[in-house]
Amino acid sequence: MTRPLKIVTWNINSVRLRAPNVADFVAAEAPDVICLQETKCQDAEFPAKAFKDMGLPHLVIRGQRGGHAGVAIASRLPIEEAEVPDLCRENQARVIAARLPSGLEIHNIYLPAGGDIPDPVANEKFAHKLDFLDKLGPGYKTLKKGAKRILVGDLNVAPHENDVWSHKQLLRIVSHTPQETERLEDSRKSAGFSDVARLAVSDEQKLYTWWSYRAADWAASNRGRRLDHIWANKAALEDVKVDSYRIHPGWRGGWKPSDHAPVSLKIKV
DNA sequence: ATGGTAGTTCAACTA
Numbered sequence A: 001m002t003r004p005l006k007i008v009t010w011n012i013n014s015v016r017l018r019a020p021n022v023a024d025f026v027a028a029e030a031p032d033v034i035c036l037q038e039t040k041c042q043d044a045e046f047p048a049k050a051f052k053d054m055g056l057p058h059l060v061i062r063g064q065r066g067g068h069a070g071v072a073i074a075s076r077l078p079i080e081e082a083e084v085p086d087l088c089r090e091n092q093a094r095v096i097a098a099r100l101p102s103g104l105e106i107h108n109i110y111l112p113a114g115g116d117i118p119d120p121v122a123n124e125k126f127a128h129k130l131d132f133l134d135k136l137g138p139g140y141k142t143l144k145k146g147a148k149r150i151l152v153g154d155l156n157v158a159p160h161e162n163d164v165w166s167h168k169q170l171l172r173i174v175s176h177t178p179q180e181t182e183r184l185e186d187s188r189k190s191a192g193f194s195d196v197a198r199l200a201v202s203d204e205q206k207l208y209t210w211w212s213y214r215a216a217d218w219a220a221s222n223r224g225r226r227l228d229h230i231w232a233n234k235a236a237l238e239d240v241k242v243d244s245y246r247i248h249p250g251w252r253g254g255w256k257p258s259d260h261a262p263v264s265l266k267i268k269v
Numbered sequence B: 001a002t003g004g005t006a007g008t009t010c011a012a013c014t015a
Helices: A019-029 A048-053 A124-141 A178-190 A196-200
Strands: A005-011 A033-037 A058-062 A071-075 A095-099 A105-110 A149-154 A193-195 A228-233 A240-247 A263-267
Touching: A005 A019, A005 A105, A005 A149, A005 A228, A019 A033, A019 A048, A033 A105, A033 A149, A058 A095, A071 A095, A071 A105, A124 A178, A149 A263, A178 A193, A193 A196, A196 A228, A196 A240, A228 A263
Parallel strands: A005 A033, A105 A149
Antiparallel strands: A005 A263, A033 A071, A058 A071, A095 A105, A149 A228, A193 A228, A240 A263
Protein backbone atom coordinates (compact mmCIF):
# COMPACT_ATOMS: atom_id res chain seq x y z
CA MET A 1 0.00 0.00 0.00
CA THR A 2 1.73 3.15 -1.21
CA ARG A 3 0.93 6.44 0.43
CA PRO A 4 -1.69 8.52 -1.36
CA LEU A 5 -0.76 11.32 -3.71
CA LYS A 6 -1.29 14.81 -2.32
CA ILE A 7 -2.47 17.30 -4.93
CA VAL A 8 -2.59 21.07 -4.41
CA THR A 9 -4.12 23.96 -6.33
CA TRP A 10 -2.99 27.51 -5.59
CA ASN A 11 -3.42 30.83 -7.38
CA ILE A 12 0.05 32.14 -6.61
CA ASN A 13 -0.24 35.64 -8.19
CA SER A 14 3.31 35.69 -9.61
CA VAL A 15 5.37 32.53 -9.23
CA ARG A 16 8.67 34.42 -9.46
CA LEU A 17 7.80 36.77 -6.59
CA ARG A 18 6.34 34.00 -4.44
CA ALA A 19 8.61 31.03 -5.13
CA PRO A 20 9.75 31.32 -1.46
CA ASN A 21 6.12 31.02 -0.27
CA VAL A 22 5.71 27.91 -2.40
CA ALA A 23 8.95 26.44 -1.04
CA ASP A 24 7.80 27.02 2.56
CA PHE A 25 4.41 25.50 1.81
CA VAL A 26 5.97 22.47 0.13
CA ALA A 27 8.31 21.96 3.09
CA ALA A 28 5.33 22.08 5.47
CA GLU A 29 2.75 20.11 3.49
CA ALA A 30 4.79 17.84 1.19
CA PRO A 31 2.50 17.85 -1.83
CA ASP A 32 3.29 15.46 -4.69
CA VAL A 33 1.72 17.66 -7.35
CA ILE A 34 1.12 21.40 -7.19
CA CYS A 35 -1.02 23.23 -9.73
CA LEU A 36 -0.46 26.98 -9.94
CA GLN A 37 -2.46 29.74 -11.58
CA GLU A 38 -1.53 33.35 -12.34
CA THR A 39 2.13 32.47 -12.64
CA LYS A 40 2.53 35.74 -14.61
CA CYS A 41 5.64 34.31 -16.14
CA GLN A 42 6.78 33.41 -19.65
CA ASP A 43 8.09 29.84 -19.92
CA ALA A 44 11.75 30.85 -20.27
CA GLU A 45 11.54 32.87 -17.02
CA PHE A 46 9.86 30.13 -14.95
CA PRO A 47 11.87 29.45 -11.73
CA ALA A 48 12.49 25.80 -12.60
CA LYS A 49 15.49 25.46 -10.28
CA ALA A 50 13.48 26.57 -7.25
CA PHE A 51 10.96 23.79 -7.96
CA LYS A 52 13.74 21.25 -8.50
CA ASP A 53 15.13 22.24 -5.10
CA MET A 54 11.67 21.74 -3.56
CA GLY A 55 11.61 18.15 -4.81
CA LEU A 56 9.12 18.94 -7.58
CA PRO A 57 11.40 18.81 -10.64
CA HIS A 58 8.88 17.66 -13.23
CA LEU A 59 7.14 20.62 -14.86
CA VAL A 60 4.38 21.23 -17.36
CA ILE A 61 4.00 24.99 -17.80
CA ARG A 62 2.27 27.50 -20.01
CA GLY A 63 2.91 31.21 -19.69
CA GLN A 64 2.27 34.20 -21.93
CA ARG A 65 3.68 37.62 -22.66
CA GLY A 66 2.49 40.68 -20.80
CA GLY A 67 2.60 39.55 -17.20
CA HIS A 68 -0.91 38.09 -17.02
CA ALA A 69 -2.47 34.64 -16.51
CA GLY A 70 -0.16 31.61 -16.79
CA VAL A 71 -0.59 28.08 -15.43
CA ALA A 72 1.90 25.46 -14.24
CA ILE A 73 1.98 21.92 -12.83
CA ALA A 74 5.00 20.81 -10.77
CA SER A 75 5.35 17.19 -9.72
CA ARG A 76 7.51 14.87 -7.63
CA LEU A 77 6.71 12.07 -10.09
CA PRO A 78 7.37 12.25 -13.83
CA ILE A 79 4.52 13.82 -15.79
CA GLU A 80 3.72 14.24 -19.44
CA GLU A 81 1.57 16.96 -20.93
CA ALA A 82 -1.98 15.80 -21.65
CA GLU A 83 -4.50 17.06 -24.21
CA VAL A 84 -6.89 19.81 -23.10
CA PRO A 85 -10.10 21.08 -24.69
CA ASP A 86 -10.09 24.47 -26.45
CA LEU A 87 -11.83 26.68 -23.89
CA CYS A 88 -10.26 30.14 -24.29
CA ARG A 89 -11.30 32.06 -27.39
CA GLU A 90 -8.57 34.64 -26.65
CA ASN A 91 -5.92 31.89 -26.61
CA GLN A 92 -4.56 33.04 -23.24
CA ALA A 93 -2.43 30.76 -21.02
CA ARG A 94 -5.29 29.43 -18.89
CA VAL A 95 -5.50 25.64 -19.33
CA ILE A 96 -2.90 22.89 -19.00
CA ALA A 97 -2.95 19.20 -18.09
CA ALA A 98 -0.53 16.51 -16.99
CA ARG A 99 -0.67 12.71 -16.99
CA LEU A 100 0.93 10.83 -14.10
CA PRO A 101 2.61 7.42 -14.48
CA SER A 102 -0.57 5.79 -13.13
CA GLY A 103 -2.56 7.36 -15.98
CA LEU A 104 -4.35 9.85 -13.71
CA GLU A 105 -4.92 13.13 -15.54
CA ILE A 106 -4.74 16.44 -13.68
CA HIS A 107 -6.25 19.44 -15.44
CA ASN A 108 -5.35 22.92 -14.21
CA ILE A 109 -7.54 25.89 -15.19
CA TYR A 110 -7.34 29.63 -14.59
CA LEU A 111 -10.77 30.84 -15.62
CA PRO A 112 -11.15 34.52 -16.67
CA ALA A 113 -12.08 36.78 -13.76
CA GLY A 114 -14.54 38.68 -15.95
CA GLY A 115 -14.07 42.31 -14.92
CA ASP A 116 -16.42 44.31 -12.70
CA ILE A 117 -19.65 44.77 -14.69
CA PRO A 118 -21.81 41.61 -14.86
CA ASP A 119 -23.15 42.38 -18.33
CA PRO A 120 -21.74 40.62 -21.43
CA VAL A 121 -22.84 43.50 -23.69
CA ALA A 122 -21.25 46.30 -21.67
CA ASN A 123 -18.23 44.25 -20.58
CA GLU A 124 -16.23 42.20 -23.06
CA LYS A 125 -14.30 40.46 -20.27
CA PHE A 126 -17.55 39.19 -18.75
CA ALA A 127 -18.65 37.95 -22.19
CA HIS A 128 -15.36 36.04 -22.46
CA LYS A 129 -15.90 34.51 -19.01
CA LEU A 130 -19.41 33.31 -19.91
CA ASP A 131 -18.12 31.89 -23.20
CA PHE A 132 -15.38 30.00 -21.32
CA LEU A 133 -17.95 28.66 -18.84
CA ASP A 134 -20.20 27.58 -21.75
CA LYS A 135 -17.30 25.72 -23.40
CA LEU A 136 -16.21 23.97 -20.20
CA GLY A 137 -18.80 21.17 -20.05
CA PRO A 138 -18.92 20.35 -23.77
CA GLY A 139 -15.11 20.59 -23.95
CA TYR A 140 -14.57 17.98 -21.24
CA LYS A 141 -17.26 15.73 -22.73
CA THR A 142 -15.18 15.49 -25.91
CA LEU A 143 -12.09 14.14 -24.10
CA LYS A 144 -11.31 10.43 -24.06
CA LYS A 145 -13.73 8.50 -21.87
CA GLY A 146 -12.52 6.17 -19.13
CA ALA A 147 -9.51 8.19 -17.96
CA LYS A 148 -9.34 9.06 -14.29
CA ARG A 149 -9.47 12.83 -14.33
CA ILE A 150 -9.09 15.53 -11.68
CA LEU A 151 -9.82 19.16 -12.60
CA VAL A 152 -8.48 21.89 -10.34
CA GLY A 153 -7.93 25.59 -10.47
CA ASP A 154 -9.05 29.13 -9.90
CA LEU A 155 -12.45 29.02 -11.61
CA ASN A 156 -13.29 32.55 -10.42
CA VAL A 157 -16.87 31.49 -9.57
CA ALA A 158 -18.28 30.82 -6.09
CA PRO A 159 -21.23 28.56 -6.94
CA HIS A 160 -23.02 27.94 -3.62
CA GLU A 161 -24.71 30.39 -1.26
CA ASN A 162 -22.18 29.45 1.41
CA ASP A 163 -19.23 29.92 -0.96
CA VAL A 164 -19.48 33.67 -0.28
CA TRP A 165 -19.66 35.77 2.89
CA SER A 166 -23.06 37.18 1.88
CA HIS A 167 -25.12 35.49 -0.82
CA LYS A 168 -27.58 38.39 -0.94
CA GLN A 169 -24.95 41.11 -1.20
CA LEU A 170 -22.95 39.31 -3.87
CA LEU A 171 -25.74 38.24 -6.25
CA ARG A 172 -24.89 41.08 -8.63
CA ILE A 173 -21.13 40.89 -8.03
CA VAL A 174 -19.02 39.14 -10.67
CA SER A 175 -18.08 35.61 -9.42
CA HIS A 176 -21.48 34.96 -7.79
CA THR A 177 -24.09 36.06 -10.37
CA PRO A 178 -26.64 33.41 -11.41
CA GLN A 179 -25.28 33.73 -14.98
CA GLU A 180 -21.94 32.40 -13.76
CA THR A 181 -22.99 29.97 -11.02
CA GLU A 182 -25.59 28.24 -13.21
CA ARG A 183 -23.14 27.89 -16.09
CA LEU A 184 -20.41 26.52 -13.81
CA GLU A 185 -22.70 23.93 -12.22
CA ASP A 186 -24.23 22.94 -15.57
CA SER A 187 -20.79 22.46 -17.11
CA ARG A 188 -19.47 20.54 -14.10
CA LYS A 189 -22.41 18.13 -14.00
CA SER A 190 -22.66 17.63 -17.76
CA ALA A 191 -18.97 16.65 -17.89
CA GLY A 192 -19.44 14.17 -15.03
CA PHE A 193 -17.39 15.94 -12.35
CA SER A 194 -18.10 16.04 -8.61
CA ASP A 195 -17.26 19.09 -6.50
CA VAL A 196 -15.02 17.45 -3.91
CA ALA A 197 -15.23 20.34 -1.41
CA ARG A 198 -18.98 19.94 -1.10
CA LEU A 199 -18.65 16.15 -0.80
CA ALA A 200 -16.26 16.73 2.09
CA VAL A 201 -18.05 19.64 3.78
CA SER A 202 -21.77 20.25 4.37
CA ASP A 203 -23.52 22.81 2.14
CA GLU A 204 -24.44 24.69 5.34
CA GLN A 205 -20.82 25.47 6.14
CA LYS A 206 -19.07 28.56 4.77
CA LEU A 207 -15.99 27.77 2.67
CA TYR A 208 -13.60 30.43 1.32
CA THR A 209 -10.34 30.14 -0.62
CA TRP A 210 -9.87 33.83 -1.53
CA TRP A 211 -9.91 37.07 0.46
CA SER A 212 -9.48 40.46 -1.23
CA TYR A 213 -6.25 42.42 -0.83
CA ARG A 214 -8.44 45.50 -0.40
CA ALA A 215 -9.69 44.69 3.09
CA ALA A 216 -7.92 46.47 5.93
CA ASP A 217 -7.80 43.15 7.82
CA TRP A 218 -8.76 40.17 5.64
CA ALA A 219 -8.89 37.70 8.55
CA ALA A 220 -10.95 39.94 10.86
CA SER A 221 -13.50 40.96 8.21
CA ASN A 222 -13.41 37.42 6.68
CA ARG A 223 -15.31 38.48 3.57
CA GLY A 224 -14.12 35.53 1.52
CA ARG A 225 -15.23 33.56 -1.51
CA ARG A 226 -14.62 29.96 -2.66
CA LEU A 227 -13.12 30.58 -6.09
CA ASP A 228 -10.64 27.68 -6.14
CA HIS A 229 -11.96 24.20 -6.85
CA ILE A 230 -11.07 20.52 -7.03
CA TRP A 231 -13.33 18.34 -9.14
CA ALA A 232 -13.09 14.59 -9.76
CA ASN A 233 -14.75 12.57 -12.50
CA LYS A 234 -16.52 9.32 -11.62
CA ALA A 235 -13.53 7.12 -12.47
CA ALA A 236 -11.17 9.19 -10.28
CA LEU A 237 -13.63 9.64 -7.44
CA GLU A 238 -13.24 6.06 -6.24
CA ASP A 239 -9.59 6.86 -5.48
CA VAL A 240 -10.23 10.25 -3.86
CA LYS A 241 -9.85 10.46 -0.09
CA VAL A 242 -12.73 12.91 0.36
CA ASP A 243 -12.00 13.46 4.06
CA SER A 244 -8.50 14.70 3.21
CA TYR A 245 -9.87 17.86 1.50
CA ARG A 246 -8.26 20.92 3.08
CA ILE A 247 -8.17 24.69 2.56
CA HIS A 248 -4.95 26.14 4.04
CA PRO A 249 -5.96 29.71 5.03
CA GLY A 250 -2.76 30.35 6.98
CA TRP A 251 -0.93 30.88 3.67
CA ARG A 252 -3.24 33.83 2.92
CA GLY A 253 -1.19 35.52 5.66
CA GLY A 254 2.55 35.72 6.29
CA TRP A 255 5.19 37.24 4.02
CA LYS A 256 3.78 38.85 0.83
CA PRO A 257 0.87 36.42 0.56
CA SER A 258 -1.18 35.61 -2.50
CA ASP A 259 -4.82 36.65 -2.12
CA HIS A 260 -5.71 32.95 -2.55
CA ALA A 261 -5.13 30.11 -0.09
CA PRO A 262 -3.86 26.73 -1.31
CA VAL A 263 -6.31 23.81 -1.38
CA SER A 264 -5.24 20.16 -1.09
CA LEU A 265 -6.63 16.67 -1.60
CA LYS A 266 -5.22 13.14 -1.29
CA ILE A 267 -5.80 10.51 -3.96
CA LYS A 268 -4.89 6.82 -3.90
CA VAL A 269 -2.72 5.80 -6.84
C1' DA B 1 -21.95 55.09 -3.47
C1' DT B 2 -17.03 54.78 -3.30
C1' DG B 3 -12.52 53.15 -2.71
C1' DG B 4 -9.84 50.23 -0.78
C1' DT B 5 -4.49 46.63 -2.54
C1' DA B 6 -1.33 44.01 -5.40
C1' DG B 7 1.60 42.48 -9.57
C1' DT B 8 3.74 43.27 -14.11
C1' DT B 9 5.67 46.46 -17.03
C1' DC B 10 6.65 51.09 -17.36
C1' DA B 11 1.06 54.30 -18.08
C1' DA B 12 -1.94 51.03 -18.09
C1' DC B 13 -3.72 46.91 -17.49
C1' DT B 14 -5.56 42.89 -14.82
C1' DA B 15 -7.27 41.06 -10.79
